[in-house]
Amino acid sequence: MFKSILENVREKSPLIHNITNYVTVNDVANVVLAIGASPIMADDEDEVEDITSICQGLNINIGTLNKRTIPAMLKAGKKANELHHPVVLDPVGVGASQLRTKTAFELIEKIHFDVIRGNISEIKTLVSHNGTVRGVDASIEDAVTDENLDNCIDFLKAYAKQLNCIIAVTGAIDLVADAHQCYVIRNGEKEMSAITGTGCQLSALITAFISANPKHSLAAVAGAVCTMGLAGEIGKTNMLDNEGNSTYRHRIIDAIYHMDGETLEKGAKYEIR
Amino acid sequence: MFKSILENVREKSPLIHNITNYVTVNDVANVVLAIGASPIMADDEDEVEDITSICQGLNINIGTLNKRTIPAMLKAGKKANELHHPVVLDPVGVGASQLRTKTAFELIEKIHFDVIRGNISEIKTLVSHNGTVRGVDASIEDAVTDENLDNCIDFLKAYAKQLNCIIAVTGAIDLVADAHQCYVIRNGEKEMSAITGTGCQLSALITAFISANPKHSLAAVAGAVCTMGLAGEIGKTNMLDNEGNSTYRHRIIDAIYHMDGETLEKGAKYEIR
Amino acid sequence: MFKSILENVREKSPLIHNITNYVTVNDVANVVLAIGASPIMADDEDEVEDITSICQGLNINIGTLNKRTIPAMLKAGKKANELHHPVVLDPVGVGASQLRTKTAFELIEKIHFDVIRGNISEIKTLVSHNGTVRGVDASIEDAVTDENLDNCIDFLKAYAKQLNCIIAVTGAIDLVADAHQCYVIRNGEKEMSAITGTGCQLSALITAFISANPKHSLAAVAGAVCTMGLAGEIGKTNMLDNEGNSTYRHRIIDAIYHMDGETLEKGAKYEIR
Secondary structure, eight states: OHHHHHHHHHHHOOEEEEEOOSSSHHHHHHHHHHTTOEEEEOOOTTTHHHHHHTSSEEEEEOTTOOTTTHHHHHHHHHHHHHTTOOEEEEOTTTTSSHHHHHHHHHHHHHSOOSEEEEOHHHHHHHHHTOOOOBTTBOOGGGOOOTTTHHHHHHHHHHHHHHHTSEEEEOSSSEEEEOSSOEEEEOOOOGGGGGSTTHHHHHHHHHHHHHHHOTTOHHHHHHHHHHHHHHHHHHHHHTOOTTOOHHHHHHHHHHHHHHOOHHHHHHHOOEEEO | OHHHHHHHHHHHOOEEEEEOOSSSHHHHHHHHHHTTOEEEEOOOTTTHHHHHHTSSEEEEEOTTOOTTTHHHHHHHHHHHHHTTOOEEEEOTTTTSSHHHHHHHHHHHHHSOOSEEEEOHHHHHHHHHTOOOOBTTBOOGGGOOOTTTHHHHHHHHHHHHHHHTSEEEEOSSSEEEEOSSOEEEEOOOOGGGGGSTTHHHHHHHHHHHHHHHOTTOHHHHHHHHHHHHHHHHHHHHHTOOTTOOHHHHHHHHHHHHHHOOHHHHHHHOOEEEO | OHHHHHHHHHHHOOEEEEEOOSSSHHHHHHHHHHTTOEEEEOOOTTTHHHHHHTSSEEEEEOTTOOTTTHHHHHHHHHHHHHTTOOEEEEOTTTTSSHHHHHHHHHHHHHSOOSEEEEOHHHHHHHHHTOOOOBTTBOOGGGOOOTTTHHHHHHHHHHHHHHHTSEEEEOSSSEEEEOSSOEEEEOOOOGGGGGSTTHHHHHHHHHHHHHHHOTTOHHHHHHHHHHHHHHHHHHHHHTOOTTOOHHHHHHHHHHHHHHOOHHHHHHHOOEEEO
16 A cells, blocks of 8 residues: 555645754755655745645644744644644654743644654653653653553554544654554664654655545555655665765665655555554 | 856855855855855844855845844845845745745845846746745746747846846756846756755855856856756766765765866857847 | 773763754754764753753854844853853854854853864954954964964963863864863865865864763863864765765765774874974
8 A cells, every 4th residue: 555655645746834943954855855745944924824825734843943933833733724734743852841842732732733753752741741852862761662562552542542643653663553553663774863854854754645645644654654764774775885874864865766656565564553 | 158257256266145045055055165155144134234245245045034034135135235246036935925925026126136046937926926836846837948938038038127137047948038138058957856955056156156257247147057057967977876866966066066167168058049 | 092082972972952053053963963972953042941951061153143042042051051061162253243243252251161163263353352254264364374383372272271261273274272282183184174064063073072071171172173084084085986075074974973982093183282
């Protein structure tokens, strides 16, 4: 099924509105282009409703949150909800400051998100209304492992049910859950954590995938997660001697640029629980 | 003539003030360095007059327009006009929101631009005071083609005459027109449209080229357009197996870094109409 | 000694808070990851105290200074001082506008910086309370050379004594001075000046190095400077035919990713004066 899901993205080429951070925004734009969709970045309160209205999906990322863009996030999200466009939240670093935590809750309260994607610490913070995270990486004690996998799946399904949305948790093992099902995904490479913004890129990919596959949201999100992880695997095999994290980033986006449905279908490593 | 135009840029190494978007700003800085000029980015209302005064050219780009920087754009533009520095406008996404459209018109009303560079949709929006664009790409029905080429040339010359400036339209065929002449340029590769920011980079290059060649503005703008397109052709031949849009971007800037006057003179594909 | 200094960075993996410009921020994040530390970017006045409290070091860079983030810089700096976290200032372009100059002085007056890193023009501007710089590059008449080396060293030691901090000046010859000693460092390649942000990256590396080596600050700063320069040398040897400044940037960060203590110890070229 991932084959047709990816092909839908390339064929429909959805326009994706991103309100995102200034650290990884360029890679976000290039990864959206790599998958065959189109990005637009706009974060001024006075234009986000216009912009999101001409788009097919909205991606909100709080990575460099500032008070100027919070009202823009709220306006864009409400407008996208009105228009029944899919909306994705990437709660980067939630728990690291009161501003991020408070804002994430306000966003979740006032906007219906189709997908929330974060690391396990960020998702736990959202659930607990409380918590700390170390930068933007999952704290080690909070990793999803084979040992705690059953617990994690139950936990995510419950939260997905509560919010009526899809929760995507990425790490060594990736989980994509709605209230009923959970994809357990084992694509990716550990070196991806030495690149800034692979999570931000994935959230934008997810937005493109669900925008192009509105009737198969859960599979679309899982397909996006597999695409990113598989691109990490392919990109690694394309690394030349002496290349490191900075070039690896480009090799991953390049692999997404060349990804086709059959490669994804064959390379995706997942089970549904 | 492009040979001496390019050599002037490398020799004079103009300092270029960029008020630009946060998506492609890093590539803009590196492409300005690649051509042998120097970039400075500054967008606070309280410093743009100081900054533009020590520069030789100003590049204004509305790609992530926000209300904080609009007054800065106006102040910098007026100061640059006073100092007779060349000023370039890149009206990214004009027509996609009322804020962008209104701001673009205000800028054009209050500042004299030496060059406006956009895709054909953006330029049509400016002319029509009205229109829609899809993200930052020319809508297909608005492409410059061999069939509508004569019409497009007449249209651009008329608008160039009205504004007393040079209009550069980029796409599969690039056009650079003043009231009397139009360069029709056929450099470039279609894969460049899968990279974010090649247009933003070109606008910064144009600023560097006209700053270093004040007496040959039209040829300087055409030379910058040919440089970007030719770098796209050279960069493509330097791509390794499995490389995609993310690496292509660097191969293009690298080609600009190595571009010399003779290569440009020989590789430029254009006619003057 | 550089061997253990670098190994401490990789082992302790300090979390570094960066309030920095939007031009080079992505490279700053990736270089911090490359050296084995973790970056977090946050610049809203309402969250910087929270963020800096969970970090081990703070890096303030005024490269795209704006009035919104000045209060955030002040709050973060004061909080970091309270917590005895090392704080680094990169006074990008100080002297190019009154806003930058005034802000740099205000920061130095209200915050104790452990390290100030800039080019010789920027440092001279700070000392003279007055001056001009051309973009972000040292003006040629202000370069550190073998001829004026003794004078430069005396000048930096005096300023370091006055501010009770370490002054790092980078250029063709790099100098790292406190009141008593000065490292004279001859690593690096001249082509590094054609890349935007190598200075910004170095300031972030310095923050990581001193955060992980609190008892050997001067050697830690010198170690960071040698790491950056040596990575420039190694990255240059890894360049393929036709690669230029855009790819060179990645080859440098990649070299930092692979840098180990022995390579640094062997490759560092310095004397202590």
